[in-house]
Amino acid sequence: MLVHAHPDDETIGTGAVMAQHAAAGDGVTLVTCTLGEEGEILVPELAHLASDRDDGLGAHRIGERDAAMKALGVTDARWLGGEGRYRDSGMAWDEATGAATAAPDIPANAFWHADLREAADHLVAIIREVRPQVLVTYDQFGGYGHPDHVQAHRVATYAVALAATASYRTDLGEAWDVAKVYWTAQSESRLREGLRRLRASGDTTTFEGMDPDGDLSWMATPDALISTVVTAEEFADAKLDAMRAYPTQIQVDGPFFALSNNLGAFIWGTECFRIAKGAAVAGPDGVERDLFAGID
Template sequence: MSLRLLLVHAHPDDESIATGVCLAHHVAAGDEVHVLTCTLGEQGEVIPPELAHLDADHDDTLGPYRREELRRAMSAIGVQHRVLGEGAGTLSRYRDSGMVGTPSQDDPRAFARADVAEAAALVRAVVEEVDPDLVITYDPQGGYRHPDHVQTHRVVCAAVAALPTAARPGVLAVLTPRSWADEDRAHLAQHGPARASWTLPTGEHPPQVVPDELVAFEVVDPQAVAGQVAALREHRTQVSVEGDQYALSNDIAARLSGRESYAELDVETGALVPPSSPARRPLAEAVRR
């Protein structure tokens, strides 16, 4: 059975970092894959020194630049894509809010400040047009508590909840089982960072790392990493890739493990739905209609 997927993310590069395996795997399987991005990531930190002038503290042209990075990344992986509110001379309806506590959060255009009903109506229009079998987005804490990720979760749930019950696709949140997160850290510790300037991750795992029993579905496909890497390399303002690792501007190494996992969301409450089976199942089994 061919699937139609819609993945909704906050900023360009989120789709390739958090769900790049899913994208590459399902494109290779012949499924129809769409990405909706809610902002242009204007507040992102810039890695290449020669592009530092693009950031919000200088030229403030990073958003349009990242829009083109997204276009190239999705072309590399073969995914259809759009930005929320894009069109008629507008690149994006909303602006990247930045991290918690930063002045950019006070910008009236910030996505985290958006009226949820208004943003949900825009997302609902995309869901109705694409008519996906599954929608994939963030957990209630946005993976790592970024305000735009949390808002994306909130808006996606509201958008799908506004549909007639029979027309609602399944909605999943990206999560990582704790056993996988621990295995990835052990792998990194054993092999070391791929670049001398990178460091190993330490401390508590982010909120997206949950007990294994909360995770219901998975995509495990080491072959998909090549497609994920092709997409990540196009996001060069935000991501560096070396071998089977990548790092953001913080230079903390992360493993490209070829696996991703998910749990169902209750769109009425936004909460995770406990799995009906202790064994993780293929993503296709999350389809409910």
């Protein structure tokens, strides 16, 4: 089970792992917390969908997520609390500190404002129904500080604990203890290498302001903290196809994506995680290579 904040987050961070396990016949359940109504629209002819115009981006991104899941082979994709229950909170960007809430007047139903217990209960019901052995979400910083990523971390963490408590909300199903919980991670060494390759290719605008040799602590995880590295290069193409399903959010004809196509397996075929519950089972190289390692 994967708990993500907005449509496209799942593909960018965990698309290869999702495709890998779907192809193996394992149950893969995606829970998305918002419709991503506040996302930046990269397709000029769809600019009218913006929240300050027609406010139709969320509905549009439902279709994008459906197409992405088809590309990854995932058939169980859900919305936390139901479609549109929680709204994208938006964000402000600071290259030095990452993302933060955009304004104090975000809507009352913004995910950032969600009651933690109520939101967690929606996820408790799904966990007890699906009974996943592994759950993947963000770290306490939400990867790069986005308030909805932070909230997804809080909701997932609380829901895992509540779902395992036999005396809690028996109306939500029989208790289930998730064996392993992982936080997604951006490897510092891989991010620096990717940035160096971008700059060497002549691209100085993508991730502008991010110095391959500068401070990336707000964006990357030191490699020493990463417990698990899953290499699924054979599913890099499926991940790229799923990314193409999000044209409003990802510039498929931009220099970064073009370079990504040339370096597909390097950039997209490997995904990194931090173990947050359970024990990582390291291989000969000292790194765990399978999210299900050690689970009977």
